Amino acid sequence: MRARKIKENVYSYPYVDWDRRLFDSLIPLPDGTSYNSYLVKGVAKTALIDSADPKMLEDFQNNLKSIQKIDYMIANHAEQDHSGLIPVVLARFPEAKLLSTPKGKDFLMDLLAIPAERFQPVEDGQTIDLGGKTLQFIYTPWVHWPETMVTYLKEDKILFSCDFFGSHLAQSGLYATDEAKVYESAKRYYAEIMMPFRGQIKRNLEKLAAIDIQMIAPSHGPIYPRPSFIMDAYKDWIGDTPKNIVVLPYISMHGSTKLMVDRLVNKLAEEGVETFQFDLSATDIGKLAIALVDAATVVIATPTLHGGPHPNVAYAAMLANALRPKAKFAALIGSYGWGEKGTIDKLVAAIPNLKVEVLGTVFQKGLPRPETYDVIDQLAVTIAQKHKENGYKN
Numbered sequence: 001m002r003a004r005k006i007k008e009n010v011y012s013y014p015y016v017d018w019d020r021r022l023f024d025s026l027i028p029l030p031d032g033t034s035y036n037s038y039l040v041k042g043v044a045k046t047a048l049i050d051s052a053d054p055k056m057l058e059d060f061q062n063n064l065k066s067i068q069k070i071d072y073m074i075a076n077h078a079e080q081d082h083s084g085l086i087p088v089v090l091a092r093f094p095e096a097k098l099l100s101t102p103k104g105k106d107f108l109m110d111l112l113a114i115p116a117e118r119f120q121p122v123e124d125g126q127t128i129d130l131g132g133k134t135l136q137f138i139y140t141p142w143v144h145w146p147e148t149m150v151t152y153l154k155e156d157k158i159l160f161s162c163d164f165f166g167s168h169l170a171q172s173g174l175y176a177t178d179e180a181k182v183y184e185s186a187k188r189y190y191a192e193i194m195m196p197f198r199g200q201i202k203r204n205l206e207k208l209a210a211i212d213i214q215m216i217a218p219s220h221g222p223i224y225p226r227p228s229f230i231m232d233a234y235k236d237w238i239g240d241t242p243k244n245i246v247v248l249p250y251i252s253m254h255g256s257t258k259l260m261v262d263r264l265v266n267k268l269a270e271e272g273v274e275t276f277q278f279d280l281s282a283t284d285i286g287k288l289a290i291a292l293v294d295a296a297t298v299v300i301a302t303p304t305l306h307g308g309p310h311p312n313v314a315y316a317a318m319l320a321n322a323l324r325p326k327a328k329f330a331a332l333i334g335s336y337g338w339g340e341k342g343t344i345d346k347l348v349a350a351i352p353n354l355k356v357e358v359l360g361t362v363f364q365k366g367l368p369r370p371e372t373y374d375v376i377d378q379l380a381v382t383i384a385q386k387h388k389e390n391g392y393k394n
């Protein structure tokens, strides 16, 4: 898309990827995504903040034609979806300096083979004056790489946050007007990219609290004219206390495990616990990741297949382990034909990062029987009690 003015001498270049359907070859993108680049013009100097994904090359080059001069290319983050077209900027503007954290410099030299002499590393809190427009660089490590920073435009009180607060949402409008829609897209983004770094995010949010931010302009998804909307959402997501929620990823080949899942979900509902169940043969795993943000308990349900959990379930367990949700409890249920031990051992071994107490393992040979349902009901009661004791709310 062409330049869109957001403030006097501040422009957004939204590169909207309407039809992208997978991010990091991992998380589905039902609503596409965008890579946003921003131009800030001072009386003396001009800065471009972040570039875009290399697939946007043609559109990006067209836009560069109408920019007379770039003095500073600012790389908030070295990942290629924002840095990939920086070499194009540096080639068109041979005098331009590339501003990043020192760690960002190392990354950009490795990932894009940019020569050292193009860099002008910035310190935490450092400012540059463009002439009536002052940019301040604030280190925000681990959102979501070690080198990440954000850029604050003092006069207009705009925070250019790159991935931090980003959302996977393609739209032609510049702003987060439909907040309910943006909330889901931003939570999907958070769940995959940010959730493993909750502790660091908390510190970064505290750091940003000292700054008067009137607008957040991320490099994915729409701009937030009401920053408290997304900052409050982040505070909620990174909080240590989970909600009164169970997440239940499962597979059932012949229906036995499914009967156990249905029983558990029904009983949990009666006990006042909300459950999100996901059939891993069909589900959008982004939805599973979103549900993991708040869940207090993860119940994994699988039949035994070739001496272990169904591979889809093993995958979901590995994914949950990698995303490090705040869940406090887990349970394993399922059905088997002649032995379940390998299944339980392999699942437990797959989730070391989940610091969970295992509340039960219920494995039934073949179809669940009345006694199986009794044990499942008891498991639901135990889960509900644990949630209540710990004060988890819906």
Ligand SMILES: Cc1cc2nc3c(=O)[nH]c(=O)nc-3n(C[C@H](O)[C@H](O)[C@H](O)COP(=O)(O)O)c2cc1C
Binding pocket: 251, 252, 253, 254, 255, 256, 257, 258, 302, 303, 304, 305, 306, 307, 308, 335, 336, 337, 338, 339, 340, 365, 366, 367
């Ligand atoms: C391809 C395949 C491999 C299986 N491998 C095992 C196994 O290694 N150990 C076992 O106890 N049962 C094994 N089973 C039997 C299933 O675990 C058993 O039928 C179970 O009740 C299926 O649960 P479901 O109805 O939820 O799919 C296997 C079944 C299939 C279809």
Ligand SMILES: [Fe+2]
Binding pocket: 077, 079, 144, 163
């Ligand atoms: Fe990134």
Ligand SMILES: [Fe+2]
Binding pocket: 079, 081, 082, 162, 163, 220
């Ligand atoms: Fe990104």
